[in-house]
Amino acid sequence: MRQAGSTPLHVDLRRYLRETDEDRDLTRVICEVADATKYIINAIRTGDLGMAGTSNLYGEEQLALDVLSDRIIRKRLIHSGVVSCIASEESGEIQQIDPDCEQKYAVAYDPLDGSSLVDVNLAVGTIVSIYKGCDVLRPGREQVAAMYILYGPRTTLVYSTGRGVHEFAMNSLMEYTLNHENIQMSNGAAKIYSPGGQRSKYSSGTEEFARQLEAGGAKLRYSGGFVPDINQVLMKRNGVFMYPHLKNAPDGKLRVLYELNPMAFLIEQAGGAASTGKGRILDLQPRSIEDRAPIFIGSKESVALAERCISEAG
Ligand code: F6P
Ligand code: MN
Numbered sequence: 001m002r003q004a005g006s007t008p009l010h011v012d013l014r015r016y017l018r019e020t021d022e023d024r025d026l027t028r029v030i031c032e033v034a035d036a037t038k039y040i041i042n043a044i045r046t047g048d049l050g051m052a053g054t055s056n057l058y059g060e061e062q063l064a065l066d067v068l069s070d071r072i073i074r075k076r077l078i079h080s081g082v083v084s085c086i087a088s089e090e091s092g093e094i095q096q097i098d099p100d101c102e103q104k105y106a107v108a109y110d111p112l113d114g115s116s117l118v119d120v121n122l123a124v125g126t127i128v129s130i131y132k133g134c135d136v137l138r139p140g141r142e143q144v145a146a147m148y149i150l151y152g153p154r155t156t157l158v159y160s161t162g163r164g165v166h167e168f169a170m171n172s173l174m175e176y177t178l179n180h181e182n183i184q185m186s187n188g189a190a191k192i193y194s195p196g197g198q199r200s201k202y203s204s205g206t207e208e209f210a211r212q213l214e215a216g217g218a219k220l221r222y223s224g225g226f227v228p229d230i231n232q233v234l235m236k237r238n239g240v241f242m243y244p245h246l247k248n249a250p251d252g253k254l255r256v257l258y259e260l261n262p263m264a265f266l267i268e269q270a271g272g273a274a275s276t277g278k279g280r281i282l283d284l285q286p287r288s289i290e291d292r293a294p295i296f297i298g299s300k301e302s303v304a305l306a307e308r309c310i311s312e313a314g
Helices: 013-019 024-046 064-079 115-120 204-215 226-235 256-269 300-313
Strands: 051-055 061-063 083-088 094-096 105-113 124-132 145-151 155-160 166-170 176-180 192-195 240-243 273-275 295-298
Touching (some): 013 024, 024 105, 024 124, 024 155, 061 064, 105 256, 145 256, 192 226, 204 240, 226 256, 226 295, 256 273
Parallel strands (some): 083 105, 192 240
Antiparallel strands (some): 051 061, 083 094, 155 166, 166 176
């Protein structure tokens, strides 16, 4: 097996997974998603930006692009032969694929997060959470892998199987090749912060947290896309993203299964932290695939400060 940090840049994703001794079936799941994203990129670049005429589980109208991206990934996962069940943010149920599921992988994903941003030509992403076994309704700490793909000026893929966080970038042959191995966040006061939700709806604890970040010199960086916003915090190695509990939305906005768990897994793997403001995201026991929770995620010190401000405000 390779030693961390010893891999030449530009090795491709499949080879990297093989050479770092990842499980063959897990490699298959990761590579199926990676392959699917080539078609999603094409859909983003050229696809119909209209409505699909349907709505998702949350009553939100679905864009044709959401539905198409979901289909592209779903089809690949179903035919991979290594997936037990699938939950997608765009469908209202867990799809069982194989009853012989113990040794297979359960996958939850958000096929095209932030899809309404395509309209204004901002970056969007795909987020994937992977468990071993038959079920996705489990605490995020049980994930065996998580990944996201960011469709920005460049397309990048970030994954972790619990052994560090690695970034790959798509090259001109549409292959993902290694860009950064073992990304580690630094500590210290946040240099950037990414605050979701209307400030007038913040609790006094969150308001105090935002105030302290600003007093500490943190610069505002919020695009409205969870994947690019998290990616910026991760790749700058320092900063914090939040989508807090709001006066009119005590659970915030983002979904535990499809958004929070995979990002929390990745950021923790990079030496950061992710909290609801009261406790670790990865310890949440989801009751349903629809669960939402507030999130404060990024450098450890900033997440600890958020928890402190919230607990002191009562
Ligand atoms: O999936 C939800 C999402 O689009 C995320 O990508 C993003 O972080 C968040 O919503 C933005 O929400 P708002 O528009 O309320 O800032
Ligand atoms: Mn989403």
